[in-house]
Amino acid sequence: MTEKTIQEINSKIRDGSVCVVTADRMSEIVEEIGPEDAVKEVDVVTTGTFGAMCSSGVWMNFGHSDPPIKMQKVWLNDVEAYTGVAAVDAFIGATQISETEGMKYGGAHVIEDLVRGKIINLRSTSHGTDCYPKRSINTEITIDDLNQATMLNPRNAYQKYNVATNSSDKTIYTYMGTLLPRKGNATYSGAGDLSPLSNDPTYETIGMGTRIFLCGTQGHIIGEGTQHAPGANFGTIMVRGDLKDMSPEFLRAAILYRYGITLYVGIGIPIPILNEKLALSTAIKDSDISTSVLDYSIPRRSRPTIKTVTYADLKSGLIEIDGKEVKTSPISSYHVAKKIADTLKRWIEKGEFMLNLPAERLPPDTQVKPLRQTRELPLVKDVMLTNVTTIEQGSEVEEAAKRIIKGEFTHLPVVSKDDKLVGIVTAWDISKAVASKDKTLDEIMTKKVVTSDIDEPVEISAAKVEKHNISALPVIDKERKVVGILTSDDITKLVAKRRVK
Amino acid sequence: MKLLLRFLPEMIKSPLISEIILETGAKLNINKANVAPSGGEIVIDIPPDKVEDVIRAFKVRDVKVIVLEHPVIRDDERCVNCGACISICPVDVFEFGEDWSVDSNVDKCVRCGACVYGCPLCALSLGEEDV
Numbered sequence: 001m002t003e004k005t006i007q008e009i010n011s012k013i014r015d016g017s018v019c020v021v022t023a024d025r026m027s028e029i030v031e032e033i034g035p036e037d038a039v040k041e042v043d044v045v046t047t048g049t050f051g052a053m054c055s056s057g058v059w060m061n062f063g064h065s066d067p068p069i070k071m072q073k074v075w076l077n078d079v080e081a082y083t084g085v086a087a088v089d090a091f092i093g094a095t096q097i098s099e100t101e102g103m104k105y106g107g108a109h110v111i112e113d114l115v116r117g118k119i120i121n122l123r124s125t126s127h128g129t130d131c132y133p134k135r136s137i138n139t140e141i142t143i144d145d146l147n148q149a150t151m152l153n154p155r156n157a158y159q160k161y162n163v164a165t166n167s168s169d170k171t172i173y174t175y176m177g178t179l180l181p182r183k184g185n186a187t188y189s190g191a192g193d194l195s196p197l198s199n200d201p202t203y204e205t206i207g208m209g210t211r212i213f214l215c216g217t218q219g220h221i222i223g224e225g226t227q228h229a230p231g232a233n234f235g236t237i238m239v240r241g242d243l244k245d246m247s248p249e250f251l252r253a254a255i256l257y258r259y260g261i262t263l264y265v266g267i268g269i270p271i272p273i274l275n276e277k278l279a280l281s282t283a284i285k286d287s288d289i290s291t292s293v294l295d296y297s298i299p300r301r302s303r304p305t306i307k308t309v310t311y312a313d314l315k316s317g318l319i320e321i322d323g324k325e326v327k328t329s330p331i332s333s334y335h336v337a338k339k340i341a342d343t344l345k346r347w348i349e350k351g352e353f354m355l356n357l358p359a360e361r362l363p364p365d366t367q368v369k370p371l372r373q374t375r376e377l378p379l380v381k382d383v384m385l386t387n388v389t390t391i392e393q394g395s396e397v398e399e400a401a402k403r404i405i406k407g408e409f410t411h412l413p414v415v416s417k418d419d420k421l422v423g424i425v426t427a428w429d430i431s432k433a434v435a436s437k438d439k440t441l442d443e444i445m446t447k448k449v450v451t452s453d454i455d456e457p458v459e460i461s462a463a464k465v466e467k468h469n470i471s472a473l474p475v476i477d478k479e480r481k482v483v484g485i486l487t488s489d490d491i492t493k494l495v496a497k498r499r500v501k
Numbered sequence: 502m503k504l505l506l507r508f509l510p511e512m513i514k515s516p517l518i519s520e521i522i523l524e525t526g527a528k529l530n531i532n533k534a535n536v537a538p539s540g541g542e543i544v545i546d547i548p549p550d551k552v553e554d555v556i557r558a559f560k561v562r563d564v565k566v567i568v569l570e571h572p573v574i575r576d577d578e579r580c581v582n583c584g585a586c587i588s589i590c591p592v593d594v595f596e597f598g599e600d601w602s603v604d605s606n607v608d609k610c611v612r613c614g615a616c617v618y619g620c621p622l623c624a625l626s627l628g629e630e631d632v
């Protein structure tokens with residue numbers, strides 16, 4: 001069995017005899033000459049991916065002003081950066097949205113503007129301390145003024161990703177882009193045969209310290225990414241690189257309409273072909289990588305899988321769902337992914353990029369857990385008042401007044417003869433009517449009643465109370481019979497209790 | 502050629518399009534129609550030999566006529582050739598070409614606007630030209 005070492009490959013890089021191929025070509029080579037000869041022929045396979053990677057951002061150090069300030073809040077072009085660290089360090093996250101422009105500009109735009117050398121407004125406030133007396137600052141900076149601008153992305157380069165479609169009859173706007181109604185399209189992400197982690201899925205050569213292509217410069221993997229789930233082929237990496245050397249060709253701010261802001265990040269990992277196992281794993285084809293089509297119209301954590309497809313199916317432009325042809329669109333760019341793999345290949349051939357083995361390999365067995373939700377608000381039926389007093393339609397206003405006084409309620413649901421909700425009157429409506437004397441109950445009641453369902457989470461009722469600016473919600477069953485009442489006071493108490501617990 | 506027509510609210514009720522088809526003999530294809538209390542907007546496609554007649558016929562009826570010569574405009578510096586626009590466009594203006602770059606055949610565009618929001622890079626916009 002042929003084996004090679006990184007040192008051997010690096011000396012070939014030094015003397016210019018290294019053989020580098022891009023990952024999309026490796027399957028042909030291995031098919032043609034077999035894995036054993038492929039190890040002899042090919043030294044490095046380059047990969048690439050360019051797509052929306054929300055979990056990205058940049059650590060910055062601004063340097064000290066005079067007098068100095070301990071920056072407690074920082075905004076760059078009105079986009080807030082995280083400052084819960086030392087005095088003049090801050091982290092700008094890609095998805096943070098502008099406080100003045102909303103979803104038109106965000107952290108990713110600040111990052112792209114920094115890379116483009118544009119002038120950025122820096123604002124900061126502080127409570128002032130004995131050693132850092134200054135309380136606010138407002139100034140203009142460029143990337144050259146920063147001591148450090150270090151890209152540090154907690155989760156990038158998903159090995160592969162799910163395909164999104166939408167079975168509802170409305171267009172929905174998601175982090176997978178615009179999804180047309182009735183499964184009108186399907187969107188996907190990831191570079192398939194060029195995908196970095198798919199080319200070495202057991203992470204033989206990838207891990208902490210691996211030198212990579214990152215947004216046009218050389219960066220490093222610093223460990224597994226958050227939500228790294230290798231068992232399900234959903235591996236991710238955490239990466240670091242110097243923003244000052246990056247290029248806007250491989251780093252772009254993007255807006256996913258009605259979803260938010262994101263950063264397109266370009267990553268390429270070189271895979272040294274040390275043995276046959278690596279020759280075979282880098283020979284992966286689009287048709288070898290399968291993924292699930294999920295229904296994104298279901299707003300839950302586990303979305304139903306509609307079917308399984310391969311990247312070859314997806315790249316053909318059409319997939320079949322329920323006997324219907326559905327157009328597919330990537331939201332990541334294969335064109336740029338290929339450019340990244342080509343660029344990395346050129347760097348290695350020119351001796352500008354040396355390979356290294358990782359200090360620690362990525363863990364092969366971590367799992368992703370869902371969030372433990374301990375303070376979830378209960379359902380309406382658990383908290384509503386059930387001894388609710390109602391009044392029949394057509395009754396006298398005086399009668400309504402009596403019942404309100406007797407029951408000590410401020411709201412009185414009005415019901416029809418067969419007990420169905422038809423309106424609601426409040427103590428205030430009644431006192432007005434009594435004062436003017438000439439109104440009937442039917443005239444003073446509110447007919448469009450906002451209601452709650454027994455099985456609805458109280459969170460949803462709370463949102464209704466807030467949206468309609470009302471103080472009580474009759475709870476009805478499927479037949480519109482009043483089964484209880486929920487007051488805004490009850491909701492507020494409940495929410496407050498949960499918070500202090 | 503495509504024309505964008507802007508109507509005042511009071512014109513919406515009259516059978517304008519039918520009148521103009523009868524008057525000019527042009528075969529109009531309605532690509533898009535929007536009617537709101539503030540007025541209406543219609544995009545039509547007309548055969549090249551009838552362009553002048555049709556424009557004149559609308560203008561005498563006080564309809565604002567905008568020639569849509571560059572229906573959808575792409576900023577090629579901004580575009581990263583992802584292809585997100587491909588499956589959104591109802592008339593297949595976009596498709597993958599050489600090297601997985603995205604080609605566009607803008608003549609087919611009916612100005613529905615879907616791709617303008619659908620492009621994550623904000624590389625697409627709709628052009629307008631008054632006559």
Ligand code: SF4
Pocket residue numbers: 575579580581582583584585586587595603619620621622623624625
């Ligand atoms: S969606 Fe935008 S960036 Fe992507 S290919 Fe279309 S125009 Fe280019």
Ligand code: SF4
Pocket residue numbers: 572573589590591592593594609610611612613614615616617
């Ligand atoms: S505006 Fe509508 S028809 Fe024109 S290219 Fe965009 S999606 Fe297609």
